[in-house]
Amino acid sequence: MRRLLALLRTGLRQNFALALLKHKVLKERKDIWLVLLAAIGLLSLLPVLWGYVTLLRHIFSILKPMNQETALLTLAILAGQFLILVFGLFYVLSAFYFARDLEFLVSLPARPFEVIGAKFGVILVNEYLTVLFVVAPVFVVYGILAGKPIGYWPLAAIVFLLLPVMPLALAGLLVMAMMRLVNVSRKKDFLILAGSLTLMTITIFLQLGLASNRNPDELMKFFTAPDGLVRLVGEKFPPCIWASRALAEGSSSVGLVSLVLFVGVSIGVLLLLLLAAEKLFYRGLIGLSEMAARRKKLSKGAMAKGFSRVRGSGQAIVLREWRLMNRTPIFLLNGILSVILVPVMIFFMVRSESGSMTTGILKILGSGNRTAGILFAAVFFIACGCLNGTASSTFSREGKNFWISKVIPVAPARQVMGKFLHSYLVAVLGTLGGSLAARFALGLGWQIILPAALLALTAGVLFTAVNMAIDLARPLLTWTNPQRAIKQNLNVVLAMALDAGIVFAFYYLAQFLRQAGLDGSMLITALFVALIVLAATAVFLLARFADRRYATIEI
Amino acid sequence: MIELKNVCKSYNKGALRAVDDLTLAVRPGEIFGFLGPNGAGKTTTIKMIVGILAPDSGTIVIEGLDNRKEPLACKAITAYVPDAPEIYERLTGMEYLNFIGDVYGVLAGVRTERAGRWLDVFELDAVAADPIQTYSHGMRQKIVLAGALIVEPRVFVLDEPLTGLDPRSAHHLKEAMRSHCDRGGTLFFSTHVMEVAEKFCDRIAIIHRGKLTACGTLAELRRQAGESESLEKIFLELTES
Numbered sequence: 001m002r003r004l005l006a007l008l009r010t011g012l013r014q015n016f017a018l019a020l021l022k023h024k025v026l027k028e029r030k031d032i033w034l035v036l037l038a039a040i041g042l043l044s045l046l047p048v049l050w051g052y053v054t055l056l057r058h059i060f061s062i063l064k065p066m067n068q069e070t071a072l073l074t075l076a077i078l079a080g081q082f083l084i085l086v087f088g089l090f091y092v093l094s095a096f097y098f099a100r101d102l103e104f105l106v107s108l109p110a111r112p113f114e115v116i117g118a119k120f121g122v123i124l125v126n127e128y129l130t131v132l133f134v135v136a137p138v139f140v141v142y143g144i145l146a147g148k149p150i151g152y153w154p155l156a157a158i159v160f161l162l163l164p165v166m167p168l169a170l171a172g173l174l175v176m177a178m179m180r181l182v183n184v185s186r187k188k189d190f191l192i193l194a195g196s197l198t199l200m201t202i203t204i205f206l207q208l209g210l211a212s213n214r215n216p217d218e219l220m221k222f223f224t225a226p227d228g229l230v231r232l233v234g235e236k237f238p239p240c241i242w243a244s245r246a247l248a249e250g251s252s253s254v255g256l257v258s259l260v261l262f263v264g265v266s267i268g269v270l271l272l273l274l275l276a277a278e279k280l281f282y283r284g285l286i287g288l289s290e291m292a293a294r295r296k297k298l299s300k301g302a303m304a305k306g307f308s309r310v311r312g313s314g315q316a317i318v319l320r321e322w323r324l325m326n327r328t329p330i331f332l333l334n335g336i337l338s339v340i341l342v343p344v345m346i347f348f349m350v351r352s353e354s355g356s357m358t359t360g361i362l363k364i365l366g367s368g369n370r371t372a373g374i375l376f377a378a379v380f381f382i383a384c385g386c387l388n389g390t391a392s393s394t395f396s397r398e399g400k401n402f403w404i405s406k407v408i409p410v411a412p413a414r415q416v417m418g419k420f421l422h423s424y425l426v427a428v429l430g431t432l433g434g435s436l437a438a439r440f441a442l443g444l445g446w447q448i449i450l451p452a453a454l455l456a457l458t459a460g461v462l463f464t465a466v467n468m469a470i471d472l473a474r475p476l477l478t479w480t481n482p483q484r485a486i487k488q489n490l491n492v493v494l495a496m497a498l499d500a501g502i503v504f505a506f507y508y509l510a511q512f513l514r515q516a517g518l519d520g521s522m523l524i525t526a527l528f529v530a531l532i533v534l535a536a537t538a539v540f541l542l543a544r545f546a547d548r549r550y551a552t553i554e555i
Numbered sequence: 556m557i558e559l560k561n562v563c564k565s566y567n568k569g570a571l572r573a574v575d576d577l578t579l580a581v582r583p584g585e586i587f588g589f590l591g592p593n594g595a596g597k598t599t600t601i602k603m604i605v606g607i608l609a610p611d612s613g614t615i616v617i618e619g620l621d622n623r624k625e626p627l628a629c630k631a632i633t634a635y636v637p638d639a640p641e642i643y644e645r646l647t648g649m650e651y652l653n654f655i656g657d658v659y660g661v662l663a664g665v666r667t668e669r670a671g672r673w674l675d676v677f678e679l680d681a682v683a684a685d686p687i688q689t690y691s692h693g694m695r696q697k698i699v700l701a702g703a704l705i706v707e708p709r710v711f712v713l714d715e716p717l718t719g720l721d722p723r724s725a726h727h728l729k730e731a732m733r734s735h736c737d738r739g740g741t742l743f744f745s746t747h748v749m750e751v752a753e754k755f756c757d758r759i760a761i762i763h764r765g766k767l768t769a770c771g772t773l774a775e776l777r778r779q780a781g782e783s784e785s786l787e788k789i790f791l792e793l794t795e796s
Contacts (some may be wrong), residue, residue: 296681296684297680297681298649298674298680298681298683298684300671302684303667303670303671303674303680303683304667306649306653306683306684307649307652307653307656307663307666307667307670307671308663308667309653309663310656310657310662310663310666311653311657312657313657313658313660315657316653316654316657316658317658319654320643320646320654323645323646323650324643324645324646327645327686328645399641400641401641401642401643403607403637403641404642404643406605406606406607407605407606407607407630407633407635408630408655408658408659409627409628409630409631409658409659410627410658411627551606551609551626552609554607554608554609555607
């Protein structure tokens with residue numbers, strides 16, 4: 001246990017780079033602006049939080065007269081746990097099997113369950129930050145509006161703390177079982193990708209399955225029965241019902257039994273994970289980095305052929321980016337695959353009842369107001385192409401290899417343009433995938449899709465440049481776990497926030513232009529021109545910034 | 556030729572002086588050994604020469620070019636090998652060499668000849684088509700060296716290049732470097748192996764706590780230290796706390 005705690009403490013310090021941050025802020029007095037930026041970022045979330053709380057109060061006021069207000073808790077817990085399960089698969093895979101500290105950890109006199117326990121603890125802390133904004137406001141709003149007694153709050157804290165345990169432990173069990181199977185093969189990278197995608201598909205289908213349809217009579221029964229909506233929402237995942245009842249019923253026998261069930265099953269699944277770690281973890285891990293090598297001496301002809309293709313430096317950099325991104329499973333899952341997955345997910349989601357409702361809304365938008373349809377579709381395409389972290393982690397992904405970019409005789413502006421082309425290519429693929437999904441899954445017409453795609457492709461230039469600039473300003477080059485370079489990289493979050501800000505700015509610009517009397521076509525043209533000007537400026541400034549910034553990045 | 560004039564580099568807002576007013580010159584055709592205890596400032600100096608770190612003050616001139624004012628021209632005539640072979644693991648050895656060849660503008664015919672030669676010398680020809688991820692530490696060190704050698708620059712800057720190399724590869728590297736310097740090129744390298752410095756270098760500099768404590772041929776160092784003993788003894792005396 002002492003070893004587990006020591007590993008956990010070290011893991012947390014490493015994960016949050018506490019020693020490095022302390023050294024930079026207190027000793028080198030660098031990166032103080034980062035602390036300020038984080039504070040400003042948190043403050044900027046306040047309006048969003050206020051909006052969320054208002055929405056929750058509204059939902060509560062609708063559910064209360066029907067005696068179904070506890071369903072609010074069930075929904076929040078279910079949403080939080082599924083969020084953790086889907087994202088947890090990647091976090092767990094990366095932390096358990098691809099972190100660079102594993103070789104060191106394996107050599108320590110620690111049992112597999114201690115290593116896994118510590119790694120699990122680190123991911124758990126990260127997950128608290130993820131669900132804090134989704135679940136905690138619901139607990140608080142419910143507690144206040146339902147007039148819960150003081151005993152509710154410690155219960156809420158217990159449920160919150162245990163909330164991510166079960167889905168994360170389930171993700172851990174699935175990943176460990178998968179890796180045990182993968183590690184017997186020579187084609188590990190391919191199997192890891194295939195396995196991860198399968199696990200993700202299963203969890204998504206499970207999620208869609210939960211939203212299965214019922215006829216109106218059945219639904220009415222759920223609404224009229226006490227606690228009916230709670231059962232409807234949580235019937236396929238009972239832990240949500242236990243957690244909700246533990247909070248809603250408090251010290252009553254139902255409440256206590258629910259709490260014992262929730263706590264017991266959470267701890268039980270965690271123990272199962274630790275037990276499985278003893279059997280599966282090292283068998284899945286050891287030898288994982290050993291890849292299949294051909295070890296075949298090249299003939300003179302093969303050598304001549306291999307070295308015959310000479311490329312320009314810009315082209316060489318695009319090719320390097322493409323290869324490194326797509327050959328690293330964690331990067332590939334977050335790059336090209338995520339832009340392919342989004343349209344595929346949409347295709348399946350529209351098959352559900354709520355999905356066809358979305359299609360209906362889109363059709364109305366498209367037919368009734370063409371301009372609104374184009375703008376809505378453009379935002380969707382931008383989300384498909386630009387929200388994947390490829391651009392906003394382009395420098396961070398190089399990690400300790402960044403020394404190569406520092407010493408090669410290629411101007412930083414040129415290097416950055418190579419990286420830009422690679423990131424933009426991913427954005428184009430995303431826009432293309434989004435367009436196909438819009439046409440064939442959502443049924444939008446080409447008269448909407450084509451101008452929207454044109455807007456999105458232009459906006460893609462702007463967003464790619466802006467996202468790259470954020471990563472260039474503070475590249476994360478010291479990571480030991482590739483997940484940290486892309487999925488847990490603050491730059492990716494900052495870039496998404498800024499992208500959302502730009503979209504909002506354009507929304508207000510569109511409102512302003514409409515009020516100024518511009519008709520639909522003129523409005524779209526004006527936005528298009530504004531985007532071209534901004535995109536060209538952003539690319540120009542990015543190149544200038546690169547020339548200045550490369551010289552000051554020290555590694 | 557490499558010239559460092561009054562080069563300073565500090566960390567923690569000046570609290571830690573990693574390199575303190577360093578002035579030295581490496582002449583063309585010279586193998587220059589750079590010695591010092593751990594944390595003396597060797598790697599910091601090397602990183603400033605190749606442009607990874609920027610000095611706080613002072614100038615670094617490579618073949619007559621100021622590396623801050625004309626960084627690209629300096630980089631085009633310099634090849635650097637770091638002490639730890641951090642490298643693109645997901646590329647194959649051949650792809651890495653092609654990348655280096657492309658960014659340094661090495662022509663196809665020349666690239667094929669040089670790459671073939673060095674892959675053969677370092678016994679990497681059987682693994683050239685495999686991902687670098689499958690290489691041992693020594694093989695990674697050798698592929699980085701091969702990348703530097705296919706460029707055939709005027710100046711080599713190598714940070715502990717012999718660490719991790721097998722004796723045969725170390726021998727070939729030393730021969731190649733000797734021949735490079737005999738043709739008028741320059742080699743600046745750091746090492747902890749006194750024997751190598753003693754036998755291989757034309758001149759040696761010893762750095763301690765960021766300051767240059769000695770610089771010259773082995774005979775000159777012996778005279779400076781008043782010693783007729785080995786370089787190891789001189790080194791120990793000069794770097795005593």
